[in-house]
Amino acid sequence: xxxxxxxxxxxxxxxxxxxxxxxxxxxxxxxxxxxxxxxxxxxxxxxxxxxxxxxxxxxxxxxxxxxxxxxxxxxxxxxxxxxxxxxxxxxxxxxxxxxxxxxxxxxxxxxxxxxxxxxxxxxxxxxxxxxxxxxxxxxxxxxxxxxxxxxxxxxxxxxxxxxxxxxxxxxxxxxxxxxxxxxxxxxxxxxxxxxxxxxxxxxxxxxxxxxxxxxxxxxxxxxxxxxxxxxxxxxxxxxxxxxxxxxxxxxxxxxxxxxxxxxxxxxxxxxxxxxxxxxxxxxxxxxxxxxxxxxxxxxxxxxxxxxxxxxxxxxxxxxxxxxxxxxxxxxxxxxxxxxxxxxxxxxxxxxxxxxxxxxxxxxxxxxxxxxxxxxxxxxxxxxxxxxxxxxxxxxxxxxxxxxxxxxxxxxxxxxxxxxxxxxxxxxxxxxxxxxxxxxxxxxxxxxxxxxxxxxxxxxxxxxxxxxxxxxxxxxxxxxxxxxxxxxxxxxxxxxxxxxxxxxxxxxx
Numbered sequence: 001x002x003x004x005x006x007x008x009x010x011x012x013x014x015x016x017x018x019x020x021x022x023x024x025x026x027x028x029x030x031x032x033x034x035x036x037x038x039x040x041x042x043x044x045x046x047x048x049x050x051x052x053x054x055x056x057x058x059x060x061x062x063x064x065x066x067x068x069x070x071x072x073x074x075x076x077x078x079x080x081x082x083x084x085x086x087x088x089x090x091x092x093x094x095x096x097x098x099x100x101x102x103x104x105x106x107x108x109x110x111x112x113x114x115x116x117x118x119x120x121x122x123x124x125x126x127x128x129x130x131x132x133x134x135x136x137x138x139x140x141x142x143x144x145x146x147x148x149x150x151x152x153x154x155x156x157x158x159x160x161x162x163x164x165x166x167x168x169x170x171x172x173x174x175x176x177x178x179x180x181x182x183x184x185x186x187x188x189x190x191x192x193x194x195x196x197x198x199x200x201x202x203x204x205x206x207x208x209x210x211x212x213x214x215x216x217x218x219x220x221x222x223x224x225x226x227x228x229x230x231x232x233x234x235x236x237x238x239x240x241x242x243x244x245x246x247x248x249x250x251x252x253x254x255x256x257x258x259x260x261x262x263x264x265x266x267x268x269x270x271x272x273x274x275x276x277x278x279x280x281x282x283x284x285x286x287x288x289x290x291x292x293x294x295x296x297x298x299x300x301x302x303x304x305x306x307x308x309x310x311x312x313x314x315x316x317x318x319x320x321x322x323x324x325x326x327x328x329x330x331x332x333x334x335x336x337x338x339x340x341x342x343x344x345x346x347x348x349x350x351x352x353x354x355x356x357x358x359x360x361x362x363x364x365x366x367x368x369x370x371x372x373x374x375x376x377x378x379x380x381x382x383x384x385x386x387x388x389x390x391x392x393x394x395x396x397x398x399x400x401x402x403x404x405x406x407x408x409x410x411x412x413x414x415x416x417x418x419x420x421x422x423x424x425x426x427x428x429x430x431x432x433x434x435x436x437x438x439x440x441x442x443x444x445x446x447x448x449x450x451x452x453x454x455x456x457x458x459x460x461x462x463x464x465x466x467x468x469x470x471x472x473x474x475x476x477x478x479x480x481x482x483x484x485x486x487x488x489x490x491x492x493x494x495x496x497x498x499x500x501x502x503x504x505x506x507x508x
Contacts, residue, residue, distance in 0.1 A: 004067060006031045006194050007052070007083075007163050012061035014047050021047040022058070023218040029163060029194040034185065036197040036205050039215035040238055040435040041406060045198055048215075049165050052196075053085050054078040084161030086152050088168040092140050098151050099123060099136035102158050119158075126157050131184050145293055146177035153184065164188065165196045170204055172294045172461065175496030182208055200436070201464065202231040202245075214238055239437045246468035247443040250451065254471075255284035258319055258335075258455035259305070259424045265313035266297070266304045266479075274300035276479035278314070282424065282455040287446065289470030289487075290459045293499055297479035298459045299341060302428045305457075306338045307331040308346075319423045332361065335423030339413055339430055341459070343406070347413045350402035354394050355383040357401050358416050390415035391441060407438025414445060421452055428459040443469060463492055477501045 005028035014022040022044045029035045037045050050056040052063065054072040062069050065081055072078050078085075092101050103119045120136035127133045132150045140148060149169065156164055166185075170178045185195055185208065199205055205212060206226045214222040214237040222237040235243040259282040268274035274297040282288045292298055303309035305316055307328040315324045318334045332338075340346035348357045359379055367382075369375060383397050390411045394404055401409055410430070417425065427446065431439035446469060450456055460466050466473055467487045475482040475498035482498040498504060 003030070005029060005064075006066060008064040008067075009048070009052065010062050010064065012048060012051060012058050012063075014044075014051060014056060015059050020218050022051070025061075025215070025218070025220055027213055027220075029196055031162075031192045031194050032189050033210040034189060034195045034197050034208050036199065036209040036212045037215065038199075038205060038212055038234060038238060040437070041433060042217075042435070043215040043238070044218040045215055046167070049085070049167065049196065049198070052078070053083060053165060079159055079161075082160055082162040083165070084156030084159060084163070085165040086149070086156060086167065086169055088171055090148050090152055092148060092151060094139075094141035096140060097136065098134050098138050098140065098143075098154075101140055101151055102136075102155050106159075122158060123154055126154055130157070130187050131180065132157075145172045145295065146174070146180070149173070149181070161193070163194045163196070165198070167198045168200070169197075170199060170201060174293055174499045175463065175492050176500060178204065201462075202234050203464070205234065206231065216240060235436055239435075241437075243436055243440055244444075245440075245464075247440075247447045249447055249469075249471075252285045252451055252453075254286050255453065257281040258284045259457060260317040261301075261305070261314070262317075263314035264301070264304065264311060264316065266300045266309055266311055268297075268300050274479050275304065278476075278479060278481060280474055280481060280484070282457050284423075284453050284455045285450060286471040287450050287456040287458055287469050289466040289473045290457065290476050291463060291466045291473055291495055291499060292461070292476035294461050296476050298428070298461075298476060300479075301476075302338075302340065302426055302459055305331075305426055306336065306340075337417035337422035337425045339410075339417055339425070339427040341429040341432065343409050343413055344402075348401050348409060351400055353398045353400055354387065354392070354404075354412065355379055355397045357412060358383045358386055361416055362419070386415040386419060387412070390445070405435070405438075407434035410434050410442060411438060414442060418445065418449055421449075422454055425449060425454050425456045426459075427456065429461065430458060431460075431462070431465060439465075463495065466495075467492070475499055 008028040010026055012022050012025045025048060027048065039045050047056060051058050054074040054077050057073065063072060070081060099116045099120045102123060103116060108115045109118055123136045132154055134147060134150055140151060169181060173181065189195060197208060206229065209226055212224040212229065213220060216238060224234065231245055235245060262279050264275050264278040265273060266275035278301060290298060300309055304311050307326050311324050315322055318336055321334050323331045323334055344350055367378060380397060387394060392411045393408050431442050446456060458469055470487050472484055473487050473495065474484045475495055477499060483504050485495065
């Protein structure tokens, strides 16, 4: 590993109206290393990387490449300096082939004619060297998630990137795909490339990194190396206090099934079967977690249970009542609370105030009405009580929800849904995109609800979350239940194989 940084950012400061996103930040990367940038949402990681990639311009500070100051004023300039960025959300054209995606934006060696044969040969060469084997003629929409990520990495390598920024690259991968990715990344560093790794999965950070820099509120708050750090110490640097990474789950008495899904078939938006002969039971007083890679029918299952998507076969029962294809309001009346994965799209109305969003579900209740009109005093009292109980940080009850952080919006939705102790709670991606402190709080509330006898179905792509919360884990693949395991005895490798479609030989 070289002593002189291949890239150095010195005293970077970036301001937005009312926000100091980066405050005098120093960060560097050496050839042949993985330097992880760690921090909560809003800590300034993305802003810093957008400055490096030319999407933003710093107000103060400078960027040096191989010791020389440079001005990076666009992604095109960044690419010309051999900087590549692998985005969390893939920047691919689904209807084009692998070779066509890699060639996009590049000049052809044949002038006005395409040179996909040349591109394809180089893709095969790069794929063989770095364990990124792909068929250049394959159409991208037909590829698995892990293969699509390979295309993104090949795009950067084809453009001769020496410094790679990887933004949450493991968010949608199985554990086996993560292992394969890490093997590729280690090959890249062995060839002298520098990698900037951004992730919130602390065990992955410790497994891959050579160095770790932690940001909090726009400032560097600590440095670490894997041999001198733990998940707990990193979390404390991120948040500024001790963080409980997994909730304590006291023993509870599990009652009869409160949610019963039998032989369910549901179609997705493309007119294909998304949920296929799916059956499970969730008992009162337990948390059943559903693990799976994104796009395997989880969203369609949640929407069908909540009455938001049509069921073509099978049935759904809540507390012994058949609610198959009932309207959402009828499903709620039977006892379902629903925390959707898209909090801004489905969980709240961004332009409504905090109080108005609290009232979205219960506005018909007599306690909020006075002679047929809203009793605003009662509404304010109720809203303030929930805001205080769930530690929702908001300037006022009249603040539009869009002004709150993701974690506070999620806590507000959870407060609204849990008010009144539901029979069944369906929580889809309950901590996606929220700070580690807010995630800790949300986990504790879910465990508290479990103690109160609610049957809880948690759908999450975060295996740490699934293992930490669940009493049982159901693994979902291509719309089906691959198996149900006990998190106390199952391993991540076993669950990962099931997430990839490999059924266990013995059902736990």
